[in-house]
Amino acid sequence: MDLWKTERMSQADLELNREIRKILIRHWIDLGRLSFRSVNGRVWIRGELHRIAGVQEELTPSLVDTIFSEMRRLRGIVSMNIELNNWIQSQGGWKPMESEDKTAPLISPDQTQGPRVHDIGPG
Amino acid sequence: MKKGMKIISIDDEPSVLKCLEQVLRSHGYELLVFSDAEKGLQALREHDDVGLALLDIRMPKKNGFEIYKELRTFKNIPVLFVTAYPASFTARSDDLVQIWKREFADGTTDIIYKPFDVSTLFEKVEALVGPMED
Numbered sequence A: 001m002d003l004w005k006t007e008r009m010s011q012a013d014l015e016l017n018r019e020i021r022k023i024l025i026r027h028w029i030d031l032g033r034l035s036f037r038s039v040n041g042r043v044w045i046r047g048e049l050h051r052i053a054g055v056q057e058e059l060t061p062s063l064v065d066t067i068f069s070e071m072r073r074l075r076g077i078v079s080m081n082i083e084l085n086n087w088i089q090s091q092g093g094w095k096p097m098e099s100e101d102k103t104a105p106l107i108s109p110d111q112t113q114g115p116r117v118h119d120i121g122p123g
Numbered sequence B: 001m002k003k004g005m006k007i008i009s010i011d012d013e014p015s016v017l018k019c020l021e022q023v024l025r026s027h028g029y030e031l032l033v034f035s036d037a038e039k040g041l042q043a044l045r046e047h048d049d050v051g052l053a054l055l056d057i058r059m060p061k062k063n064g065f066e067i068y069k070e071l072r073t074f075k076n077i078p079v080l081f082v083t084a085y086p087a088s089f090t091a092r093s094d095d096l097v098q099i100w101k102r103e104f105a106d107g108t109t110d111i112i113y114k115p116f117d118v119s120t121l122f123e124k125v126e127a128l129v130g131p132m133e134d
Helices: A011-026 A061-072 B014-026 B037-046 B064-074 B094-102 B118-129
Strands: A034-039 A042-047 A079-084 A087-090 A093-096 B006-010 B030-034 B050-055 B079-083 B109-113
Touching: A011 A034, A011 A042, A011 A061, A011 B109, A011 B118, A034 B118, A061 A079, A061 A093, A079 A087, B006 B014, B006 B037, B014 B030, B014 B118, B030 B037, B037 B050, B037 B064, B050 B064, B050 B118, B064 B079, B064 B094, B079 B118, B109 B118
Parallel strands: A042 A079, B006 B030, B006 B050, B050 B079, B079 B109
Antiparallel strands: A034 A042, A087 A093
């Protein structure tokens, strides 16, 4: 059972979520491709790590390291569980997955529980 | 979080509003929906107890970024952009860059792309405002 779905967030966790968002924004990360949640200082992050379109500097392993290092230094962080579909931790660092499927849906397959929102038009 | 937290959603697509209404109400949130941007903004002004705004981006008359900027002039509540167009968030747009640096930087704004799973919607909403009480 996923603890991040069953345990309750506190006000401190909400503040942690906000600080994480601030870091992602500072690095021009596309928030729409990530999902995260903090529970009692334990942070779960999943999805895909991309910058928004038009940012000239692409994400590099050292930049990804920097982003998560900044998060780990946040006050109140107990642990971080990071599951990315397009970056993988290897030999102490991050590296892009080689066979990233450019046609994959925006939301990862492990996020497909529950009904989807259908019948939506452009907007 | 308080039971029945009020959320205002502005989207020109009635089917999206209906869906958001159903799923968020089922989790105890009180949802007010508007397909007209001006009416939605008016409601955001009038309701002091709104805890979250869900904003579509591409809408006639007034787009989501315009609503967002106007909202920020009188209320600082978390905002979740709900859009089918990831390309709306591009650093090639001077307007978006300004909003990103000035407004998004406070960490109270998030994005969800259509189509989305209900579980992802809840994750995003709860990460912004917390879960509802049982």
